[in-house]
Amino acid sequence: MEVTEGATAETDVSNTPDAPPKVVPPSERPKTGIEREAELLTPVEVDYGKAAYRQILPGVMQVPTEAVLALVRKSSLWPLTFGLACCAIEMIATYMPHHDLERFGIVPFASPRQADVLIIAGTVTKKMAPAVKLLYEQMPNPKWVISMGACATNGGPYTRYDRVLQGVDKIIPVDVYVPGCPPRPEALIDGFIALQHKIMEERGKF
Numbered sequence: 001m002e003v004t005e006g007a008t009a010e011t012d013v014s015n016t017p018d019a020p021p022k023v024v025p026p027s028e029r030p031k032t033g034i035e036r037e038a039e040l041l042t043p044v045e046v047d048y049g050k051a052a053y054r055q056i057l058p059g060v061m062q063v064p065t066e067a068v069l070a071l072v073r074k075s076s077l078w079p080l081t082f083g084l085a086c087c088a089i090e091m092i093a094t095y096m097p098h099h100d101l102e103r104f105g106i107v108p109f110a111s112p113r114q115a116d117v118l119i120i121a122g123t124v125t126k127k128m129a130p131a132v133k134l135l136y137e138q139m140p141n142p143k144w145v146i147s148m149g150a151c152a153t154n155g156g157p158y159t160r161y162d163r164v165l166q167g168v169d170k171i172i173p174v175d176v177y178v179p180g181c182p183p184r185p186e187a188l189i190d191g192f193i194a195l196q197h198k199i200m201e202e203r204g205k206f
């Protein structure tokens with residue numbers, strides 16, 4: 001072999017243009033993008049003795065429909081903006097940013113046609129009772145009622161007053177009773193959480 005000036009024998013061998021390129025066996029070569037995609041597109045071998053979702057989409061959770069519906073309902077309660085007396089001021093305060101009911105998905109709505117929660121906030125007089133009943137009947141099913149405060153629950157300080165209804169549950173069904181005169185916004189939030197638990201427990205009944 002002819003050695004040129006300033007070069008060693010080894011460098012001459014590796015730099016020779018006629019040296020054959022190193023051959024990498026297919027098993028050691030990294031896969032190209034097309035080869036990786038072709039592997040993913042290979043049809044799945046289905047084992048008919050095993051649930052298909054376990055084979056094709058591993059990790060997918062199976063949930064009953066009624067549980068999904070109950071979750072959606074309890075997470076998007078729309079109470080009707082309707083108040084009767086002093087308790088209504090606390091209800092309005094609960095809707096304000098300080099208490100932030102919207103973090104529970106609770107958004108007040110002005111029409112009974114779209115609302116699904118009726119909060120009886122205040123004294124129900126016998127003169128007002130037919131209007132309360134009408135609002136309840138205008139709401140679509142499923143719907144829920146929260147009796148907020150002593151007046152709505154049993155007449156409160158107006159016990160034995162002839163012109164005051166001694167409990168709104170005498171004209172419409174009540175799901176949650178919130179005690180107090182008036183209840184604080186935290187108590188109403190507690191009532192909403194109790195209602196959400198009730199909706200989850202009663203799933204599948206609607």
Ligand code: SF4
Binds near residue numbers: 086148
């Ligand atoms: S329970 Fe008390 S605060 Fe609420 S409406 Fe009756 S009197 Fe007013």
